Amino acid sequence: MELVIKDLSKSYSGKPVLASLNLSFQGGDIIGLLGKNGSGKTTLLNCLIDLIAPDAGQLFFNGEELTGDRLVFKQTLGILSDVIPPVPEFTGADYLRFMGLIHRLDDATCNRRSADLTDFFFEDPDVLKKKISHYSTGMIKKISLCGALLHTPSVLILDEPFAGLDPIAVRQLLAFLQTYLRADRLILIASHDLNYVEELASRILVLDETQIKFDGKLADFTGQGTRIISEALFDLLVPKEKKSTFDWL
Numbered sequence: 001m002e003l004v005i006k007d008l009s010k011s012y013s014g015k016p017v018l019a020s021l022n023l024s025f026q027g028g029d030i031i032g033l034l035g036k037n038g039s040g041k042t043t044l045l046n047c048l049i050d051l052i053a054p055d056a057g058q059l060f061f062n063g064e065e066l067t068g069d070r071l072v073f074k075q076t077l078g079i080l081s082d083v084i085p086p087v088p089e090f091t092g093a094d095y096l097r098f099m100g101l102i103h104r105l106d107d108a109t110c111n112r113r114s115a116d117l118t119d120f121f122f123e124d125p126d127v128l129k130k131k132i133s134h135y136s137t138g139m140i141k142k143i144s145l146c147g148a149l150l151h152t153p154s155v156l157i158l159d160e161p162f163a164g165l166d167p168i169a170v171r172q173l174l175a176f177l178q179t180y181l182r183a184d185r186l187i188l189i190a191s192h193d194l195n196y197v198e199e200l201a202s203r204i205l206v207l208d209e210t211q212i213k214f215d216g217k218l219a220d221f222t223g224q225g226t227r228i229i230s231e232a233l234f235d236l237l238v239p240k241e242k243k244s245t246f247d248w249l
């Protein structure tokens, strides 16, 4: 499985956010997409999932250029993103049934997977009977995750998956993702939760000032573990002159 981005550019109101990015992703990898606030992580993911149109560039999935409605590619995608929240008027059960229908799962498969996923991520299965508009932030994230995973996507795109989850749920998600990864599956995670990224990611991408500032193995990013990941990111992104502290304190 291979996903290739060629010369991808995106500007907002003439201000470039992504400038001619070239990237290639293979199955079997968990990619940690890092960068400061506003560096373009969500923009890049949204271009990948066709939620926003890039100004220029091409995408290739398994050697074929993605054009038009990209339905075949979209069926391979699992997406967790705040910009695509679950339908608030639905109950959790309705939402999972809806996601199952979108992905053309038969009832038995959808019910079994929904039960297994909610059993894993939620303490109380009765939560499925509640309307999503009555869910907490963490519960919305969990039901969104369940909906994104039902059809066992081969490209899983997670924008800030850990934000809003309690520490128990985070550990469950980390364990789930480690189990989920296979040679024919790719997991792309944009996150500021560096410790969790460090536990999971095999490859680190750092976006900064419209460019990929680092693309390589986690071990190379952290100097074979001699630095924690937040130090490595700070050293890469913060210029020396900005590191001075307040002289008036």
Ligand SMILES: Nc1ncnc2c1ncn2[C@@H]1O[C@H](COP(=O)(O)OP(=O)(O)OP(=O)(O)O)[C@@H](O)[C@H]1O
Pocket: 012, 013, 017, 035, 036, 037, 038, 039, 040, 041, 042, 043, 044
């Ligand atoms: N719809 C939009 N219209 C105009 N500018 C936008 C729009 N969406 C994003 N931007 C701008 O594009 C830049 C990149 O935003 P983006 O959300 O991709 O960054 P990010 O790396 O995901 O940030 P964060 O870590 O804060 O979530 C920012 O300067 C942002 O203000």
